[in-house]
Amino acid sequence: MPVILVVIIRSLISYFVLLVFMRLIGKQQMAELTFADYVVGITIGSIAATLSVQLNQNTTATLVGLGIWTLLPILLSYWSVKNVWIRKVVEGEATVVVENGKILENHLSKLHLSIDDLLSQLRSKNIFNIADVEFALFETNGKLSVQLKSQKQPLTPSDLQLPTQYAGLPTTLIEDGKVLKDALKSLNLAQAWLQHQLAKQNIRDFSQVSLAQLDTKGNLYVDMKGDQFYYIIPTNG
Template identity: 65%
Template sequence: MSITLVVIIRSVISFFALLLFVRLMGKQQVAQLTFFDYVVGITIGSMASTISVQVNENLVSTMAGLATWTILAIILAILSMHNVWIRKMVDGEATIVVADGKILEDNLRKIRIPMEQLLSELRTQGVFNITDVEFVMFEPGGKISIQKKSQKQPITPKDLNITTQYDGLPTNLILDGILLQDALRSLHLSKAWLQHQLSKQNIQDVRDVSLAQLDTKGNLYVDLKGDKSCYTIPTNS
């Protein structure tokens, strides 16, 4: 058997093995990536590449190493869910770097974040004046959380005692010119109803529609393919 064919076969095996192990590990690797998760992910990916191209390495033993790292990561994730001490050890804790509007330089030094980076992170969150901030903390994954001072927070309808309507998730009815029959049935609507709504803007063929989306207030957003116009059609009127 040629080396090329061996590499192809091993690559297929490592590809699907990596897919399986990543699925077993769940979404935590992407959704809440910590530095430790990053290192584990890089190591597992390196092992998978070893399986693929290092034809002199034993396939079974390398697969065993890959499986071991994956199982350990899963076990540690499960233990972290049920044990606060393990979770703190693995993921770390959020660190407050601004409290009551005061920058805590000692905490910045502990997590090795320079002042310039703190100010840069604040700017990316739309805060250009440090006096607008009440609390700032760096989360275990490196993200920044900000609580602005009460005087700088936006006014909400609740603050003004204004009653608002429920605003749920919109439903896609047409995607790339394809009518989604299941979506229509879930809303107890018919194709004829949708065609009637489209005809209000002289749209005769659903294949001309890039996206049609109905929100919970009864407004139908329609975006036509190409550089054509988009419309918002009230369906309750």
């Protein structure tokens, strides 16, 4: 069998096996990437690449290795939920780097971070005065969590004892020119109703709509394809 064909076949096997194993590991590998997840991801990718192009490697043995590296994070993730000690060993703990406006330099040194790194992360959260910070912690995934001092936190309606209305998720009714009939049905709405609402802005063709969403207040957001305008159409009036 030609070498190129062997590489193609092994690459296809590697890709689909890797896809299945990543599904088994779950979305946490991408959503909350810890140092352990980073190492596992690189190793699994390296093994998959070996399976694809290293023709002198035993396919079965490589697949077994790939399976073990996939099974281990799944088991550790399960055990981490059940056992606090294992969770701390595998994932680590959040590290406090600012407390009551004071930078904890020793904690920063343990994380191999400079004060400039800390200030940069704070600025990315629109915090330019470190004296406004009550607590700042580096999470196990490398992200910075910040709690502002109480006098620096923004006011909320509950602070002012103001009544608010429920604001749920909008429902997508049209996406890329296609009417989502199941979404209309879930709201007990007909396609004729949708046509009537769009006609208020002289929109006659669903295929010209990039996105249409109905929010919980009865406002229909309509984004047209191309460089055309978007519309917000009140439907309760």
